[in-house]
Amino acid sequence: MSMPFIPVASPLKQYQAHKHAIDEAISRVLLSGRYILGDEVAGFEREFAGYLGAQHCVAVANGTEALCLALKACGIRAGDEVITVSHTAVATVAAIELIGAVPVFVDIDPVSRCMDHTLIEKVISSRTRAILPVHIYGQPARMHEICEIANKYGLTVVEDCAQACGARISNKKVGTFGHAAAFSFYPTKNLGAIGDGGCVVTDSLEISEKLRALREYGWKERYISSEKGMNSRLDEIQAAILRVKLSFLDEDNARRRTIAERYSHAVDNLSIIPPYPLPDTEHVMHLYVVVCSARGSLQEFLKERGIGTALHYPRAVHQQGAYEGRIRGSDSLPVTEKLYERILSLPMYPELLDTEVEKICIALAEWCSSQ
Ligand SMILES: Cc1ncc(COP(=O)(O)O)c(C=O)c1O
Structure with a gap:
């Protein structure tokens, strides 16, 4: 089934x-x-x-x-x-x-x-x-x-x-x-x-x-x-x-981190770049967002295997109609703009089953090896 x-x-x-x-x-x-x-x-x-x-x-x-x-x-x-x-x-x-x-x-720092x-x-x-x-x-x-x-x-x-x-x-x-x-x-x-x-x-x-x-x-x-x-x-x-x-938040955050570690272990750090939490910080993995230059292909591959993905966000704020050209600061935000062409969010919530995490890891590894 x-x-x-x-x-x-x-x-x-x-x-x-x-x-x-x-x-x-x-x-x-x-x-x-x-x-x-x-x-x-x-x-x-x-x-x-x-x-x-x-x-x-x-x-x-x-x-x-x-x-x-x-x-x-x-x-x-x-x-x-x-x-x-x-x-x-x-x-x-x-x-x-x-x-x-x-x-x-x-602009942002590309790692954090x-x-x-x-x-x-x-x-x-x-x-x-x-x-x-x-x-x-x-x-x-x-x-x-x-x-x-x-x-x-x-x-x-x-x-x-x-x-x-x-x-x-x-x-x-x-x-x-x-x-x-x-x-x-x-x-x-x-x-x-x-x-x-x-x-x-x-x-x-x-x-x-x-x-x-x-x-x-x-x-x-x-x-x-x-x-x-x-x-x-x-x-x-x-x-x-x-x-x-x-009362469950710390437990939930720990589960998110465990899932994140498993995803990060499954990818090749080349065709899919995982998040790298800054040293001395505890990331709570509200979202698990990878960077992938062939994002469309990865998204399609995961979808065919019943795995949802999303973009957080499809556009940076200064690239959205309501804010375009209206905001002061740097003329361009090269790191932000480059990131937006390649980000992809994978399923992340504490209730994900181990079997589901396993299925996602297998799919990620399979896609990486096909690149
Ligand atoms: C970074 C950030 N700031 C602010 C908000 C606004 O929160 P709310 O949707 O509760 O108004 C959100 C959530 O949507 C968010 O992700």
Whole structure:
């Protein structure tokens, strides 16, 4: 009997793996009668801050708003320049523009695929206020170096941790390096809700208080807006589900790494180049992305064998219609642009069966030997 098609991600399998605990958590919320900003959100904020080693966590509606609110709470305003990368989900750049700030791109480092810190100083101007690195695919960006540059120029650092829950540099988790950090709990993320969700973490009490006000109409006191805010709250149901999943996160990340090691062992490092996690970092393999110059052929070969693939992403942000030619920074981003011609994401989620991983490894090795 042939195996069913293996997708790139499967939030359904994650639900099925923890069905009993998740159903119990949902029903606990339903019966509590409190559906917005109650004990579950407060509990998740406490537990997630504790997990990361951060002082404060403020849960919000999604990762994009987490980025907007983090930037705002750190004092970034319309017209300020924010240095970031084009190799990211469009949400990173959309968030900067949503608050009226100006994204300025630097290229990436080809090995880590994260911000190339050696290029930052070249684009700093009198209007630069912040640096927004992205821990893409689960690989921590070079935070020590980035924070050193930020300190030298008095800039704010906001980390985009949407793809990197639990990733570390030595023993320090991402999200605890900058002034604030944004997380997304979109269902396919390595800590995923069953719907939208996000949060901001920070060690600053002042920033956390600002965030709590901004996420709820600028209220410090109920029904009284002391500043302009919005509605960006995490639902109680999502918080209860995230508390269940948080308790499995380290185990899930370890399983992702085991699968990644097996894939990396199966490829030839020539026709398929695997991700190389930076030394002294713990990559969480939210996505397993290879570089392959014959990408189309590999994609077709895997598809014929019932193995799904995807592009993260089909185009870099500055190559998309809405952003083309509008973003300041380098004239071209050669490393980013070259990468986008060759990247391919393979199936990666903790519930992949050993037999499925084996099947993928055999297919990868077979394709490599045919090159
Ligand atoms: C790097 C990155 N930043 C930001 C976001 C935005 O998160 P959300 O989809 O929860 O708004 C995502 C996820 O889509 C992401 O991958």
